[in-house]
Amino acid sequence: MADHLPILEVEDLHTHFFTKSGVVKAVDGVSFSVKPGETLGIVGESGSGKSITAMSIMKLVPSPPGRIVSGDIRFKGESLLPKKEKEMRKIRGKDISMIFQDPMTSLNPVFSVEKQMLETIMTHENMNKQQARIRAIELLDLVGIPDAAKRLKNYPHEFSGGMRQRVMIAMALACNPKVLIADEPTTALDVTIQAQILDLLKKLQQELGMAIIMITHDLGVVAEVCDRVMVMYAGKPVEFSSVKELFDKPKHPYTWGLLSSIPQIHNRKERLEAIKGLPPDLRDLPKGCSFAPRCSHVKDECLIKDPALSEDETDHFVRCLLYEQEEKVTVHE
Amino acid sequence: MSELLRVQNLKKHFPIYKGAIFPKQTGAVQAVDGISITVNQGETLGLVGESGCGKSTAGRTILKLLEPTDGKIFYKGQDITDVKGEELRKLRKEMQLIFQDPYASLNPRKTIEQTVTEPMKIFGMSKEKRQQKLDKLLEVVGLDSYHKSRYPHEFSGGQRQRIGIARALALDPELIICDEPVSALDVSIQAQVINLMEDLQKEFNLTYIFIAHDLSVVHHISDRVAVMYLGEIVEIGDVEELYGNPKHPYTKALLSSIPEARPLEKRERITLEGDLPSPSNPPQGCKFHTRCPWAEDICKQKKPVLKQVPGAEHQVACHLVKEVVEDTEATLV
Ligand SMILES: Nc1ncnc2c1ncn2[C@@H]1O[C@H](COP(=O)(O)OP(=O)(O)OP(=O)(O)O)[C@@H](O)[C@H]1O
Ligand SMILES: Nc1ncnc2c1ncn2[C@@H]1O[C@H](COP(=O)(O)OP(=O)(O)OP(=O)(O)O)[C@@H](O)[C@H]1O
Ligand code: SF4
Ligand code: SF4
Ligand SMILES: [Mg+2]
Ligand SMILES: [Mg+2]
Numbered sequence: 001m002a003d004h005l006p007i008l009e010v011e012d013l014h015t016h017f018f019t020k021s022g023v024v025k026a027v028d029g030v031s032f033s034v035k036p037g038e039t040l041g042i043v044g045e046s047g048s049g050k051s052i053t054a055m056s057i058m059k060l061v062p063s064p065p066g067r068i069v070s071g072d073i074r075f076k077g078e079s080l081l082p083k084k085e086k087e088m089r090k091i092r093g094k095d096i097s098m099i100f101q102d103p104m105t106s107l108n109p110v111f112s113v114e115k116q117m118l119e120t121i122m123t124h125e126n127m128n129k130q131q132a133r134i135r136a137i138e139l140l141d142l143v144g145i146p147d148a149a150k151r152l153k154n155y156p157h158e159f160s161g162g163m164r165q166r167v168m169i170a171m172a173l174a175c176n177p178k179v180l181i182a183d184e185p186t187t188a189l190d191v192t193i194q195a196q197i198l199d200l201l202k203k204l205q206q207e208l209g210m211a212i213i214m215i216t217h218d219l220g221v222v223a224e225v226c227d228r229v230m231v232m233y234a235g236k237p238v239e240f241s242s243v244k245e246l247f248d249k250p251k252h253p254y255t256w257g258l259l260s261s262i263p264q265i266h267n268r269k270e271r272l273e274a275i276k277g278l279p280p281d282l283r284d285l286p287k288g289c290s291f292a293p294r295c296s297h298v299k300d301e302c303l304i305k306d307p308a309l310s311e312d313e314t315d316h317f318v319r320c321l322l323y324e325q326e327e328k329v330t331v332h333e
Numbered sequence: 334m335s336e337l338l339r340v341q342n343l344k345k346h347f348p349i350y351k352g353a354i355f356p357k358q359t360g361a362v363q364a365v366d367g368i369s370i371t372v373n374q375g376e377t378l379g380l381v382g383e384s385g386c387g388k389s390t391a392g393r394t395i396l397k398l399l400e401p402t403d404g405k406i407f408y409k410g411q412d413i414t415d416v417k418g419e420e421l422r423k424l425r426k427e428m429q430l431i432f433q434d435p436y437a438s439l440n441p442r443k444t445i446e447q448t449v450t451e452p453m454k455i456f457g458m459s460k461e462k463r464q465q466k467l468d469k470l471l472e473v474v475g476l477d478s479y480h481k482s483r484y485p486h487e488f489s490g491g492q493r494q495r496i497g498i499a500r501a502l503a504l505d506p507e508l509i510i511c512d513e514p515v516s517a518l519d520v521s522i523q524a525q526v527i528n529l530m531e532d533l534q535k536e537f538n539l540t541y542i543f544i545a546h547d548l549s550v551v552h553h554i555s556d557r558v559a560v561m562y563l564g565e566i567v568e569i570g571d572v573e574e575l576y577g578n579p580k581h582p583y584t585k586a587l588l589s590s591i592p593e594a595r596p597l598e599k600r601e602r603i604t605l606e607g608d609l610p611s612p613s614n615p616p617q618g619c620k621f622h623t624r625c626p627w628a629e630d631i632c633k634q635k636k637p638v639l640k641q642v643p644g645a646e647h648q649v650a651c652h653l654v655k656e657v658v659e660d661t662e663a664t665l666v
Binding site: 017019021043044045046047050051052062101102103104105144145146147150158159160161162163164165166183184187188189190191192193194195196217218219220257258261262263264265268269271272273274275278279281283 | 347381382383384385389390433434435436437472475476477479482486487488489490491492493495512513516517518519520521522523524525527528531546547548549550552553576586587590591604605609610611612613614
């Protein structure tokens with residue numbers, strides 16, 4: 001489907017939080033686009049702005065203190081930024097829907113799952129209660145909740161962590177969205193159910209041409225479902241490429257660190273490797289490259305100059321001064 | 334190694350009621366249905382299994398956050414099944430839980446500082462010591478100390494999870510039940526947290542029950558691993574033995590579904606057919622028989638019990654594993 005126009009475009013997005021102790025630059029210059037039928041992965045450090053990027057697209061950033069300070073977000077070529085809350089409510093769930101990272105932030109503990117699911121379905125689809133209930137049961141079945149008709153009556157706390165996550169997935173898929181933003185959708189799922197959910201997403205994607213933005217820490221999931229990947233660090237993309245390129249020829253020192261931190265069953269180590277140092281303070285980023293204080297390839301120049309995202313012949317973008325000159329770097333093992 | 338915790342035939346059933354005015358119990362969700370385990374001081378027991386199989390409920394019941402329906406819990410040789418009041422409060426200091434759902438377990442009206450230091454205060458630690466300890470804890474979980482005065486909603490998913498870990502460590506417990514403690518962390522911070530947990534374990538002889546879906550992480554951290562299915566333990570053994578030589582069909586399926594961070598390499602996955610049975614109406618005989626590719630007639634009638642695999646620290650409950658020592662009742666190592 002490569003010849004399609006992008007369905008969603010994010011252009012130079014900056015989302016900041018204006019707190020008492022300073023401005024937290026949670027998202028600081030993010031651009032990407034997705035086409036129908038495509039899956040874009042977003043990975044990166046915890047706290048690097050992945051969820052806030054997603055919340056910005058949904059226009060759900062808590063405000064105050066948060067605000068989209070600049071940039072643009074376009075759905076089918078039309079900017080979402082000027083849209084009123086009322087219009088956004090029609091778009092959310094129907095055109096763009098999101099699986100939230102924390103199920104309990106979006107499931108209301110005082111209502112049964114049935115009530116919440118029917119409400120979502122009936123807001124967007126022309127269905128009566130009976131039809132909506134049938135649809136809800138069908139969805140819970142699809143995500144592997146046993147005894148769906150009975151479980152529908154339960155309250156969120158009566159489900160296990162992974163079941164709540166699957167209820168959220170079912171709700172996000174209820175109205176066949178054009179764009180699905182999945183924020184860590186499988187963290188609470190065991191590998192067999194995870195495989196089942198990923199297959200389900202792929203199948204729906206093929207049938208409906210849905211575009212998926214998959215935010216995940218699980219590089220195995222990235223390898224399995226994504227077409228392209230964006231790696232984020234401190235509010236910015238630091239690397240962007242096809243999945244194959246990223247695993248075959250990772251370029252950014254942060255990505256190298258990430259890939260070598262994965263525990264491997266076939267090669268058990270005494271100690272896991274971690275990137276040294278603390279994640280940066282987003283209110284007060286270091287001058288030059290944000291990764292410099294933790295980078296093992298740091299040069300004097302990195303402390304002064306903030307690298308730009310540069311591209312090579314293979315559509316592989318990287319934000320690192322090692323690649324701004326012709327200098328050759330030894331490829332990471 | 335001495336025994337720290339012993340659980341005997343532990344059950345937790347959640348009653349199901351019908352009728353709004355005169356509710357009558359019509360059944361029960363058999364979330365935990367007779368598990369027996371022994372955990373030695375200083376070891377890590379990994380606990381894995383399908384979403385909804387009862388891992389969190391087992392953890393909560395062992396820590397007496399839920400009343401057991403049946404069975405016994407011994408801690409340091411003492412029967413704690415029925416302890417209450419002051420005794421229970423003292424016990425709580427020694428046994429901690431890292432919650433699966435960090436957002437739901439953090440008080441939204443308390444700053445991180447309050448959340449982490451309050452338990453220390455209750456147990457009479459001086460203000461100065463509390464501050465020192467807080468700074469140390471935040472540092473080890475990778476949170477800059479400027480985060481101290483912030484509230485839970487101001488954090489990313491992975492940051493919240495780390496606050497939960499810091500809180501659990503605050504009182505120097507002896508036993509920590511870690512329920513998906515690193516699921517929301519990127520692999521580098523995950524490595525850092527796991528290394529920390531291992532260091533603490535060595536230094537203070539801590540004991541962990543480590544619940545996780547990430548089988549590579551479980552492999553890395555555990556000494557022994559128990560596999561649960563529908564409220565029961567179906568296989569348990571030394572970590573290398575279990576991963577290298579899985580016997581139970583469910584364990585085999587589980588291990589074959591691990592996604593790996595290598596794109597375009599398709600592996601043979603044993604996919605489980607059929608719907609997940611409901612824990613309120615589990616299948617007769619072997620609870621796995623409805624989905625087991627190797628099920629035979631006997632599996633539908635007779636329930637397999639855990640039996641010793643000769644020559645290894647390994648027990649399995651399956652009729653078809655023939656090389657087990659027959660007639661050895663489940664005496665767990
Ligand atoms: N309401 C808020 N006020 C101030 N800072 C905030 C607020 N919400 C989020 N942040 C900060 O914004 C940054 C980005 O958060 P975000 O949730 O996008 O991270 P993330 O990449 O999704 O991380 P994770 O992988 O841990 O979920 C974090 O450092 C977080 O502390
Ligand atoms: N308070 C409750 N009331 C009724 N049923 C419950 C309650 N808590 C849990 N259950 C049920 O008990 C079963 C086991 O749940 P539990 O949370 O222990 O699973 P789990 O193994 O931790 O799953 P996950 O991996 O998804 O977190 C599930 O079917 C769940 O719906
Ligand atoms: S620009 Fe310099 S400090 Fe930044 S990642 Fe590249 S080498 Fe490291
Ligand atoms: S006892 Fe029978 S049904 Fe159960 S796991 Fe073994 S072979 Fe499969
Ligand atoms: Mg997030
Ligand atoms: Mg759980």
